[in-house]
Amino acid sequence: MFLLVTGASGSGKSAFAEEQVVKLSKGPRIYLATMMCFDEESQNRILRHRKMRESKNFETIECYMGLENLVLSKEATVLLECMSNLTANEMYDPLGAGEETPKRILKGISNLKNQVKNLCVVTNEVFSDGMEYDAETVRYLSYLGKINCEMAKMADEVYEIVFGIPIKKKGGNRE
Numbered sequence: 303m304f305l306l307v308t309g310a311s312g313s314g315k316s317a318f319a320e321e322q323v324v325k326l327s328k329g330p331r332i333y334l335a336t337m338m339c340f341d342e343e344s345q346n347r348i349l350r351h352r353k354m355r356e357s358k359n360f361e362t363i364e365c366y367m368g369l370e371n372l373v374l375s376k377e378a379t380v381l382l383e384c385m386s387n388l389t390a391n392e393m394y395d396p397l398g399a400g401e402e403t404p405k406r407i408l409k410g411i412s413n414l415k416n417q418v419k420n421l422c423v424v425t426n427e428v429f430s431d432g433m434e435y436d437a438e439t440v441r442y443l444s445y446l447g448k449i450n451c452e453m454a455k456m457a458d459e460v461y462e463i464v465f466g467i468p469i470k471k472k473g474g475n476r477e
Contacts, residue, residue, distance in 0.1 A: 303326060303419070303421070303458050303459070304415050304422075304423075304457045304458050304459075305319070305326075305420075305422040305423070305457060305459045305460075305461070306422075306423050306425065306453050306454055306459070306460045307322070307423070307424050307425070307460075307461050308424075308425050308427050308450065308460070308461070308462050309426070309427055309462055309463035309464060310426070310427050310430075310464075313464060313465065313466065314465075314466035314467075316383060316384075316424060317354065317466075318461065318466075318468050319381055319383070319424045320354065320358060320381065322422055323358075323380075323381045323420070323422050324358055326419075326420045326422075327379035327419075327420065328379075328419075329375065330375055330377060330378045330379070331358065331359055331361065331378070331379050331381070332360065332361050332363055332374060332379070332381070332418075333355060333363070333380075333383065334363055334365045334369075334372075334381065334383065335348070335362055335364050335365065335383065336365060336366060336383065336384060336385075336387040336388040337383075337384070337387045338387070338391060351383070360381070365382075365388075366387075366388070366391045366395070367388070367391050367395060367397065367398050369382075369388065369406075369407060369409075369411065369413065370409045371410075372413065372414065373417070374414070374417060374418050376417055376418060376419065377418075377419055378419060378420075379419055379420040379421075379422070380414060380418050380421050381422045382414070382421070382422070382424065385407075385423055385424065385425035385426070385446065385449060385450070385453075386425060386426045386446060389403060389442065389445055389446045390442065392406060393441075393442060393445060403445050403449075404445050404448045404449050404452070407449050408449060408452050411453055425446070425450050425453070426446070427462070428443045428446050428447050428450070429443060454471075454472065457472065457473075458472075458473055459472060459473030460472035460473065
């Protein structure tokens with residue numbers, strides 16, 4: 303099962319994704335953390351997310367880049383949070399994929415999808431704010447948009463979270 307969860311910042315997508323992972327998992331739960339800690343704000347965000355999942359028995363693996371190289375248990379249910387950070391890491395870190403970011407990340411998603419029991423990816427809604435950005439931000443958004451579109455094609459279920467309300471965009475009935 304591959305679930306894709308998207309929404310705006312603060313929409314409740316992380317809580318929803320964690321809830322789905324808990325429902326789906328019978329074996330190990332793995333949280334793939336993609337956020338590099340650069341400052342106090344990012345440290346606070348990381349701590350908040352760890353608190354949210356502390357009673358849910360996740361093993362946390364920090365994965366800032368190189369998703370395609372991960373080898374995980376076939377019985378695992380994986381929560382990757384979040385695609386926005388992974389995309390930025392691959393684009394801008396000197397050891398990252400640079401212009402090959404979409405290709406490398408999608409290869410990594412395929413790698414995970416093919417080896418674990420369940421995969422849930424959290425990403426951010428892009429291009430819905432109607433703002434104009436500088437060329438580099440537009441490049442980042444276009445990469446993330448391409449990755450999101452391709453993941454949606456691959457996913458069994460796609461949800462958009464709006465004001466804490468999950469809206470199913472793709473997939474059958476699962477309960």
